[in-house]
Amino acid sequence: MRSFDFNLIAIVVRTRLSSRRRAFWSVPALFAVLMLTTSNKPLQATEYFVSPVGTDQDDGSKARPFATIQRAAIEMGPGDICWLRHGHYRTEAILKGLKGLPDKPLVFKSYPGEQVVFDGTITLPPQWSPWKDGIYQIQSGEPVWQLFTDRKLVDVARWPNASFEDGSIWQIESCMRFTDRVFARGKTIGKTTDGLIHDRNPISRDADSSEEGSEALTVNEGINQVSLGETGVDFTGAIAVLNLHHWLTWARPITDHDAGRNWFHYDNQGTKMKKYVAYYILGLPALDRANEWWYDAESETIYFRPADEIDPNQVQVTAKVRDYTLRLIECEHVVFQGLEFFASTFSMTDCEHVVVEDSRLLYPSTNKFMLGDFSWFSSSADPDKMHGKDAKGKTNRNVMTRIVNRDKGVHGNVIRNCEIAFANSPAMEVRSAGSVIENCYIHDIEWDVNSSGGSGTLSGGGGCIIRRNTIRTAGNSEGIRPGPDSIVQYNRLWDLGKLQHDGSAINIGTDAQKGTVVRYNWVHNTNRAGIRFDSTTNRMGESGCVHHNVVFNLSTHGSKFKGDRHLLFNNTFYNSYFSIPNRFGNTDGHNRNTLARNNLADTMVAWSVRRPEEPISARMENNLHGEGVVVNQLRDPANLDFRPKRGSRVIDAGIAVTKADKPTDDTNLEPPSFIGNSPDIGAYESGDRSYWIPGRLQKRASTPIPPNGAQEVQQDVSLMFLEAYGADRHIVYFSNEEKNLHHQVTLDRSNIVNPGTLQPGQRYFWRVDAVMPDGQILKGELWFFFVEN
Secondary structure, three states: OOOOOHHHHHOOOOOOOOOOOOOOOOHHHHHHHHHHHHHOOOOOOOEEEEOOOOOOOOOOOOOOOEOOHHHHHHHOOOOOEEEEOOEEEOOOEEEEOOEOEOOEOEEEEEOOOOOEEEEOEEEOOOOOEEEEOOEEEEEOOOOOOOEEEOOEEOEEOEEOOOOOOOOHHHOHHHHOEEEOOEEEOOEEEOOOEOOEEEEEOOOOEOOOOOOOOOOOEOOOOOOOOOOOHHHOOOOOOOEEEEEOOOOEEEEEEEEEOOOOOOEEEEOOOOOOOOOOOEEEEEOHHHOOOOOEEEEEOOOOEEEEEOHHHOOHHHOOEEEEOOOEEEEEEOOEEEEEEOOEEEOOEEEEEOOEEEEEEOOEEEOOOOOOHHHOOOOOOEOOOOHHHOOOOOOOOOOOOOEOOEEEOOOOOOOOOEEEOOEEEOOOOOOEEEEOOOOEEEOOEEEEEOOOOOOEHHHOOEEEOOOOEEEOOEEEEEOOOEEEEOOOOOEEEOOEEEOOOOOOOOOEEEEEOHHHOOOOEEEOOEEEOOOOEEEEEOOOOOOOOEOOEEEOOEEEOOOOOOEEEOOEOOEEEOOEEEEEEEEOOOEEOOEEOOOOOOEEEOOEEEEEEOOOOOOOOOOOOOEEEOOEEOOOHHHHHEEEHHHOEEEEOOOOOOOOOOOOOOHHHOOOOOOOOOOOOOOOOOOOOOOOOOOOOOOOOOOOOOOOOEEEEOOOOEEEEOOOOOEEEEOOOOOOEEEEEEEOOOOOOEEEEEEOOOOEEOOOOOOOOOEEEEEEEEEOOOOOEEOOOOEEEEEOO
16 A cells, blocks of 8 residues: 555645535545555556546546546546646645655646636626725625736735836835834934834935935925825725835734824834834725725625626636645645736645746735734745634735745755746745745735844745845845855846835845855846855854846945955946945944955945945955946946956956865855966956856747847947757857848857857847757747947
C-alpha cells in the first residue's frame, strides 16, 4: 500500500454549493476510497483529470474527471500528473502530507491551452435594489471584503478619491491628506498629536537628503485642495488610514468628528506618531463617486455605486469571500504549473521542495478593514490556528501569500516565472531557508499599506535566493527585504516606496546583513533610497556584501550603508549618491572596518549631499567620483549603456577583490572574474561579449538598449537586449526602414550587436526573435530609436 499521510482524509473542502452539485465526500467515504484505491494501485506514472464540472464519485479519467484536486491527491503517487481542466475552482483546497520523490514529483498543471482559475469570489445574485444617490444595496449573507465587476476591481469608498485609472492611487499628494504637524529645527509644531488629526492641504516641497523620511511633493493646481471641513461630511465611525511613523501605517476608527469640522479624534491604541504624518479615510460616508463600494459588517449589506450608471443586476458582480484557495501543509516534491489565482492565493506551511511556476496571482490578498480587523498582515500566523473564525470557518485575520517553515534546515521551495499583481498587501512573505523566488513580475503592490514597512514588497527570511525578478510600483516603504545569509541578484526595481515615509528599494535590516550579498541589480527612479544597509539607533549590523549594482535616477535619494565590516565594490551610482555613514543615532563607529573599492559615483558622501565635507571613515580604495564623472566615463548611461567608453580611465583601473579582502568570515564573497590585467571601476567590464541586464526574462526578448523610442542615441551605439525565457538563441533584424528589416546576426552566447556607424538624425528599427529548443520562433516586438544629430 502506498505511503500516505492519513490526515489528508480530514481535508476541509470549503465549497459553495452550486445548482449543479449538492454532494460532498464525507470523511468515511474518503477513507473508504483511500483504502480501496491505494492498496492495488499500479506503480507506473498515471494521469488524472480534474474539472469544475466533474464529480468526485467518478474515476478521474479524461472522460470522467474528478471535481477537486483533493480527490485526485488521494489517488496520486510519485511521478503522477493531475491535469486541471478549464474553469473556476471556488474551493479552499487543503493538501496535507502529500509527498512525491526528488526525481518523481507529483505534478498538478493546467491542461494545455486551457485557463484554470483558483477563484476566491462568489457571484452575487441579481437582487440589487436602489438605495440613494445612484448607490445600490444587497444583502451578502456572509462577510465579503473585495468587489469586482466582470473581474475589474471596484474601488473602496475613500476620501480623498483616488483610482488606478488615472494613477492617483500611487500619488501621495493626490490620494492622501496632510496635517498641521511640521518638523523643523529638531522639533515638531502643530496641534496634530497622538489620537488627534488637524487637516491641511498638501503643499509642494523639495526633499531633504539629510532626512531619511523626507520626500519631494509636487501638488498640481486644484488637485486634493478640499479640506476635511469643506467636505461637509461627518466621518465618525469611518476608518482613518494613518501613516504616522515613517515606515509604519495603521488603520483606526474615527471616534469623534462633526460635519464642517477640520479635525477628528481616532482610536490611537497601539499607534505612535513621529515627524511626518499623512492620512486618508475609508467608509460609507466617503461613497460619493462611480465605481466605489462599501460593506457594512453589522448588517451584512454591500453598498455599490456602479460606473457609467449601469444597473448592477445586468452585469456580473463578484465578491471575495476567502483568502486561500490552495493550502499546502507538510508536502514534499510537489509541482504546480500554469495556474491563475484570482482574489485568492496559496500558502505553504512546513513544505519541502514544492514548486509553483508559470502562474499568475491577480488581486491575491487585501485587508479586512471592513470586517473590523486592523491588524497588520502576518505570515507567521498559522492559518489553522488563527483566532477569530466565524461560524463558516472564515478568519478575520489579515493574511497574504506565505511560505513558512518552522524548523531549521534548507527547504528548497521555489516560486518561478510567476506574476503577482495588485496585491493589497506585501506580495509574498517567505520564511523558509533555501527557498527561491526567481523570474517573477511583481507590480502594483499594497495601496492601503496595512503593514510595517519592514514587511517590504517582497520579504524573504534567512538563506533565501531572490533573483531575476522585476518589481515595480508599490506603496510600502521597502521593496526587497531579505533575511541574513540571502542572495539578491539580477533584480530590477523601480517606482517603489510611494505611500510611506522612509525606506529603500532593497533594504537589508540590522540582523539581515550578516552573510547577505546584493549583486547585479538595477535600482532606479524610485521614491526612496536605492540600496540600504539599515540599523536601529542603538545597534548596527555587519558582514554585508554589495557589488556590481547600478543605482540611477534617484535625485535626492541615494544608497546608504550603515553598520560596519561591509564589503562594497564595483557599484555604479548615476544621478544618485553613495553614502557610507560614520554614525547613526546613538551608535558611533559605523564603517570603520568597511572596505569600499572600485566604485563609480557622481557623489560619494558620509551622510548626505548637504554635508559633502564630512570625511568618510571607511577604507576607500580606487573609487572614482565627482560631478559628471559617470557620464564622462561611460558609453551612454542615459540610454542604459553603463559600459566604459573606449579609452575610459576606469578601464583596468581597479584592484581585484579576493577572499583575503573579506572583512569577516561571515561575508559572502565569490570573487568575480574580470577582463584584462585588472578589473574596471564600476559595475561593467569593457570588452565583455555579453551585457548583463537584470529583471524577469519574458516570453520574448525584452528590455531593448537603447530603449524603445530613445532620442539622441550615439552613432556608435551597440544594440543589446534581455534574452527570452528558455530560448536557445536569438535572431536580430535591423534597418532604417520599418517595413524592410534585414537579418543582422544570429546570437547564441551573446546579446550584443554592433551595427556599425549610423547616420546622424536617422531613425532605425530593429527586432529580436527568439528560437526555442523545439525550433519554434517567437517573433519579437518592433523597436526603434533616433540617432543624435
